[in-house]
Amino acid sequence: MAPAAHRPFPAGASALETLAHAYGVDTEFEGRAVPPDTLHAVLAAMGVDAGSTEAAEEALAGLRARRAHRLLPRAIVLRAGVGTEVPLPAGAEAWVELEDGGTVTVGTPFPRGLHLTDAGETRPLPADLPVGRHTLCARLGDRASTAAPLLVAPHRLAGPTGRSWGFLVQLYSLLSERSWGMGDLADLAELARWSGHTLGAGFVQMNPLHAGMPPGPDGHSDPSPYRPSSRRFADPVHLRIEAVPEYAYLAPEARERVQDAARRGARLREGVLIEENLIDRDAVWAAKREALEVIHAVPRGVGREAAYRAFLRREGDGLLQYATWCALAEVHGPAWRDWPSGLRDPGSAAVARARVELAHRVDFHSWLAWLVDEQLGAAQAAARDAGMPVGLVHDLAVGVHPDGADAWALQHCLAAGISVGAPPDAFNAHGQDWALPPWRPDALADTGYAPYAELLRANLRHAGALRVDHVMGLFRLWWVPQGRPPTEGTYVRYDHEAMLGVLALEAYRAGAIVIGEDLGTVEPGVREQLAARGVLGTSVLWFERDWSEQGGGSPLPPDRWREDCLATLTTHDLPPTASRLSGDHVELRHRLGLLSRPLAEEQAEDETEREEWLGELAREGLMTVPPYGEGPAADLLEPADGRHLPDAVAALHRYLLRTPAELVGVWLPDVLGDPRPQNLPGTSSEYPNWRLPVADADGKPATLDQLAAAERTEEFAAVMRDESAAGE
Numbered sequence: 001m002a003p004a005a006h007r008p009f010p011a012g013a014s015a016l017e018t019l020a021h022a023y024g025v026d027t028e029f030e031g032r033a034v035p036p037d038t039l040h041a042v043l044a045a046m047g048v049d050a051g052s053t054e055a056a057e058e059a060l061a062g063l064r065a066r067r068a069h070r071l072l073p074r075a076i077v078l079r080a081g082v083g084t085e086v087p088l089p090a091g092a093e094a095w096v097e098l099e100d101g102g103t104v105t106v107g108t109p110f111p112r113g114l115h116l117t118d119a120g121e122t123r124p125l126p127a128d129l130p131v132g133r134h135t136l137c138a139r140l141g142d143r144a145s146t147a148a149p150l151l152v153a154p155h156r157l158a159g160p161t162g163r164s165w166g167f168l169v170q171l172y173s174l175l176s177e178r179s180w181g182m183g184d185l186a187d188l189a190e191l192a193r194w195s196g197h198t199l200g201a202g203f204v205q206m207n208p209l210h211a212g213m214p215p216g217p218d219g220h221s222d223p224s225p226y227r228p229s230s231r232r233f234a235d236p237v238h239l240r241i242e243a244v245p246e247y248a249y250l251a252p253e254a255r256e257r258v259q260d261a262a263r264r265g266a267r268l269r270e271g272v273l274i275e276e277n278l279i280d281r282d283a284v285w286a287a288k289r290e291a292l293e294v295i296h297a298v299p300r301g302v303g304r305e306a307a308y309r310a311f312l313r314r315e316g317d318g319l320l321q322y323a324t325w326c327a328l329a330e331v332h333g334p335a336w337r338d339w340p341s342g343l344r345d346p347g348s349a350a351v352a353r354a355r356v357e358l359a360h361r362v363d364f365h366s367w368l369a370w371l372v373d374e375q376l377g378a379a380q381a382a383a384r385d386a387g388m389p390v391g392l393v394h395d396l397a398v399g400v401h402p403d404g405a406d407a408w409a410l411q412h413c414l415a416a417g418i419s420v421g422a423p424p425d426a427f428n429a430h431g432q433d434w435a436l437p438p439w440r441p442d443a444l445a446d447t448g449y450a451p452y453a454e455l456l457r458a459n460l461r462h463a464g465a466l467r468v469d470h471v472m473g474l475f476r477l478w479w480v481p482q483g484r485p486p487t488e489g490t491y492v493r494y495d496h497e498a499m500l501g502v503l504a505l506e507a508y509r510a511g512a513i514v515i516g517e518d519l520g521t522v523e524p525g526v527r528e529q530l531a532a533r534g535v536l537g538t539s540v541l542w543f544e545r546d547w548s549e550q551g552g553g554s555p556l557p558p559d560r561w562r563e564d565c566l567a568t569l570t571t572h573d574l575p576p577t578a579s580r581l582s583g584d585h586v587e588l589r590h591r592l593g594l595l596s597r598p599l600a601e602e603q604a605e606d607e608t609e610r611e612e613w614l615g616e617l618a619r620e621g622l623m624t625v626p627p628y629g630e631g632p633a634a635d636l637l638e639p640a641d642g643r644h645l646p647d648a649v650a651a652l653h654r655y656l657l658r659t660p661a662e663l664v665g666v667w668l669p670d671v672l673g674d675p676r677p678q679n680l681p682g683t684s685s686e687y688p689n690w691r692l693p694v695a696d697a698d699g700k701p702a703t704l705d706q707l708a709a710a711e712r713t714e715e716f717a718a719v720m721r722d723e724s725a726a727g728e
Contacts, residue, residue, distance in 0.1 A: 015056035019043060022063060024441055024493035026476075029423060034490040041481035042490060045415035046442050071138045072148040074445040076125075077501035079155045083127035090121050092140040096150060099132040106136070125150075131508065133453075149448030153501035154508045157534030159564065164202025164389055165657070165664040165720050167195060170225075170572060170678050171206045171238065172279055173694050174668065176704040179240070180265025181272060181284040185375040186240035187704055188392070189382040194708050196386025199717040204383065205393035205467060205665060207572065209234045209376070211322070213401050214334045215282050223281050223690040224679075226397045226469065227436065229334070229404030232458045233322050234376060236292070236368040237285045241265075243378075244371055246298040254294050261291040273701045278691040292371075296364055311370045318409070318454055319366055320355075321346050325405035327361035328354060335403040346409050376462040383464070390513060390663075391464035396456075398470045399436030406455075413443040413451050417482045420473070424487055425521060429596075431478075431486025438477050441494045449502045456503060460510035467566075471516030471535065474499040475526055500533050515566050515663070519543065537565040539661060540574065541652060542609065555616040558658035567661035569652055569670065572678050576667060577649050578697060579675040581610060588677075592686050614648070620658065622651040645673055645697070646712060650719045657720070664720075671716050672707065673697030 013021065020027050020039050023046055027034050043050045043059075050056040071089060078084045086106070088094055094106035107123030125136075129152045139145040169191070174183040176190065188206065195201035210228035212235050215221045228235075241247060241262065250258060264287040271277040300308065312319065324346070325336065332339045342350030355362055376392075383391035399420055400406040407414060414437040422432040444452055460466055468474075475496040480489035507514045515536045518527055527537055544556040561567065569577045575585035586606050590599045617623035649670055656664045669676075674695045680687045693701040696710075707713055 015053065015060045016040075016050050019048060019050050019056055019060050019063070022060075023048065024495075025479075026491040026493070029490060035488055038481055038484065038488050038490055041417065041484070042415075042479050042492060045418045045479075045481075046440050071140060071143070071146045072136060075149045075151070075448045075498065076136060077151040077153060077449070077495075077498035078125065078129075079501065080129065080131050080152050081127055081155055083124055085122040085124050086136065087122050088138060089140050092138050094123065094136065094138040096125070096129065097135040097137060097147075098130065099134050100130075104129065131505065133505070149450075151449070151498075151501060151505055153505040154534075156532065157504055157507055157514060159534055159536065160202075160513060160662045161389055163662060163664070165666060166201045166203030166205060166388070166390065166393070167191065167668045168205045168568060168571070168665045169207075169668040169694075170690070171209065172225075172281065172690070173678065173692060174704055174707075175269060175272060175693055175701070177269075178242075179269060180262070180287055181268025182237070182279045182281060183704075184240045185238045185372070185379050186243050188238075189375075189379040191704060192379060192383035192388060192391070193386045194704075196383060196388045198708075200387075200721050202388050203390035203393050203464060203663070204388075205465075205566075206395060208395040208397045208469075209238055210397060210400075211235045211405065212237065212281070213404055214326075214329055216334060219282065221282055222401070223279075225395075225690065227399075227401050227434075228397060228406075229325075229401055230322055230406045231397060231400055232318055232406060232455045233369045234372040236372050237281060237288060239288060239292070239368075239371055239375060241288055241291045241295070243375060244292075244295055245304060246295050246300060249298050250295065254297070257294050258291045261287045261294075272693050273703060276699075276701060278688050279693060280691075292368065293364070296367055308367065308370055311373065312366060315369070319369060320362070321409035322369065322405050323362045323365035324351065324355050324358075325408050326365035327358040329405075330361060331358070336408040337403065344408075346411075373461070380462040380464065388464070392462065393465040393467055393515065394459050394463040395467045396459050396469060398434065398473055399438065402435065402437050407437055410451050413440055413447060414438065415440050415479065419480045419482065421478050421480045421486045421489060422520075423478050423489065423491075431480075431489065433480050433486045438473075438479060438492070439494070441492065445495065445498070449498060452499070453502050453506055456506040457510070460506055460512050463510065463512050465513035465515055466507065467515045467517060467538075468503070468535075469517050471518050471530065472520075472522055472526055474503070475523060496529070500529070500535070503535075504533055517571075519571075531562075531564050534564075536662065537562060538571075539565045539567045539659075540571060541567070541569050541656065542574075542580065542613070555613055557616075558620065558655060559660070561659035561661055563660040563662060565661050566663040566665050567656045567659055568665035568667065569649075569656065570667045573681055575677055576675055577652060577670045578645050578673045579677065581645060581648050582675065583607065583610070584675055585677070588680070592680070592683060594680075594682050613652070617648075617651045617655060620655060622654050623648070646715070649673070650716060653716075653719060666716075666720070668707075669694050671713055672702055672710060673712070675699070 016036065016039055017027050023043060025039060025042050040051050048059050050059055071092060076086060096104040096106060098104065104126055106125060131152050131154055134150040134152065135147050136150040137145055137147045171188055172182040174187055174191065176187045179187050192204050208225040208228065211230040211233045213221050213229045268280060268283055272279055328343060336344060342348050343354060380392045418438060420434050420436045420438045424431045474494060476491045476493045478489050479492045480486050503514060515538065516530050518537045519540060530537065539561060544561060545553050546556045547553055579585040583603060583606055586602050589595050595602050614623060653666065676692055676699065678692060679689045683689060695701050
């Protein structure tokens with residue numbers, strides 16, 4: 001999709017339709033016209049008044065005038081080695097200032113290499129521009145020169161160096177005997193060391209570790225890692241307190257205060273592991289914060305101080321804004337739209353004064369960000385030292401909480417009064433509203449995609465790979481105006497060449513792989529475009545079907561799966577494999593009132609699906625349980641029976657390893673047979689989403705230490721090692 005600056009105006013359309021087209025707003029969905037009120041609201045969120053015919057015509061005239069006056073596009077993103085053309089006024093002088101300080105002249109004298117357009121001419125940019133972030137400059141006559149960001153991205157990202165498998169885990173759910181009530185970054189490092197050295201795992205993929213929202217007026221925060229306050233900084237709740245270097249230098253009185261907090265953390269851990277309480281993120285953070293407040297007062301050595309100052313310089317204004325929001329939220333609450341009017345604008349004089357007044361708190365939150373960055377780096381180093389070819393796979397959420405730090409600091413780039421969601425489909429007739437403000441495509445272009453690049457850089461810094469949740473959002477997102485149902489939304493299209501280019505550039509510089517979560521409804525051609533840029537897809541076994549005329553929806557044979565993907569049996573939003581095999585997931589949804597059809601229909605469909613896949617395992621010679629293969633005569637006939645579940649789960653993973661998938665992910669709770677989903681979409685208080693620890697088949701919580709010692713773990717690891725070796 002061309003950016004608004006270049007998209008031609010359609011002939012014969014109304015001013016409203018023309019404006020919508022120019023800004024990438026779809027005016028129809030599945031053959032039905034989008035309501036005018038929706039178009040008005042969506043355009044208003046991009047700063048365009050189209051509420052009446054006169055206003056729309058005036059806005060359209062203004063857009064045309066700005067295009068005609070502009071010397072250069074707002075930003076240009078292109079692929080290395082691929083020539084492209086840039087529109088320029090006739091006779092303009094143009095050149096590229098390279099990132100390394102060099103200069104390259106643009107275009108050749110007329111008529112070679114020039115094509116006339118209504119606005120002037122287009123000139124070719126050199127095809128051999130190096131990968132990087134450059135600046136395109138232009139000057140016309142006596143007009144002052146102007147500049148636009150010129151990003152050159154690699155044509156295609158490099159993929160994994162070979163087949164590898166790894167664990168998929170929600171970090172908070174994996175406790176050790178040393179963590180304070182939830183899994184932390186030291187546990188992550190330990191998981192990487194153990195699974196890399198002992199099991200031969202190649203990566204560990206986690207949930208988003210983004211900074212969460214602080215508790216609201218009710219004393220509780222949203223535990224979802226997919227609705228963070230900031231995607232640019234990680235959450236200090238993941239810190240291992242004892243791993244902070246200054247912990248070792250606490251004075252006796254201060255040490256006692258920290259140890260008191262540690263005892264509270266130990267009680268929280270025992271509450272989860274022994275009493276089977278839910279994970280209480282807020283209580284964990286209260287204990288850790290108390291300890292960190294004490295440690296913050298410990299003087300840093302000269303080397304540590306120098307490292308901290310270097311971190312502050314590297315992060316710059318982004319960190320300053322984030323830490324300022326955190327400090328202001330302590331005083332005024334987390335919902336920044338409810339703050340005094342002068343504090344709602346991060347660039348205001350009132351905010352500058354408050355930053356001085358709250359300097360100690362701003363420093364505290366900056367320091368926390370530094371500690372998390374250090375421990376994340378240590379975890380990735382541990383993964384690589386354990387021989388993992390990939391290491392940590394970070395997860396990038398779709399968006400941020402509308403009341404959070406990023407929504408405050410980046411409000412000029414986010415669409416106010418709009419939520420990202422999904423249109424109605426066969427699974428949800430009413431559509432979905434995710435309550436996340438989307439990027440404004442026009443504002444991103446105005447900034448040269450800098451905020452987007454910065455958050456990618458932050459998430460890639462200590463990553464061997466980055467999973468991009470709902471990667472289709474790089475192409476289009478369903479915008480839902482505030483106060484309207486999701487059925488009255490519309491798609492807004494992004495300059496996907498630019499969005500993919502910025503992603504490719506940052507991943508290339510980080511030396512990281514990119515994995516796109518491309519499940520669900522995907523526009524034709526999107527997966528192919530992602531694959532062409534080296535972005536891996538996500539393939540979940542239960543969804544991999546042969547929809548050819550011959551296949552008729554039967555399970556897709558392993559040799560016909562795509563190679564450029566992460567293959568797995570489940571995700572955080574889907575039933576664990578034990579629950580899928582037993583059918584318990586249907587019963588659970590029935591008990592919670594989530595079924596849209598009678599229970600018997602759902603169960604029949606679920607049983608048919610299960611039988612199809614178990615039959616496929618038998619055809620591949622992977623299933624040894626009657627009636628799908630030979631086994632002890634005394635065995636029960638159902639693979640879903642508890643005694644057979646480990647065999648069936650192992651067989652399904654063997655199946656994944658027979659596909660050509662470059663990465664194979666193992667949902668860590670599947671190793672012990674945990675049947676409980678970590679998240680059940682469509683629920684809130686009805687189900688303990690994001691608060692369950694990893695457990696065994698009976699639902700008894702298990703620590704990382706117990707996981708490592710479990711007989712099932714070694715049996716499972718042998719399967720992964722043997723099948724991986726056989727496939728090489």
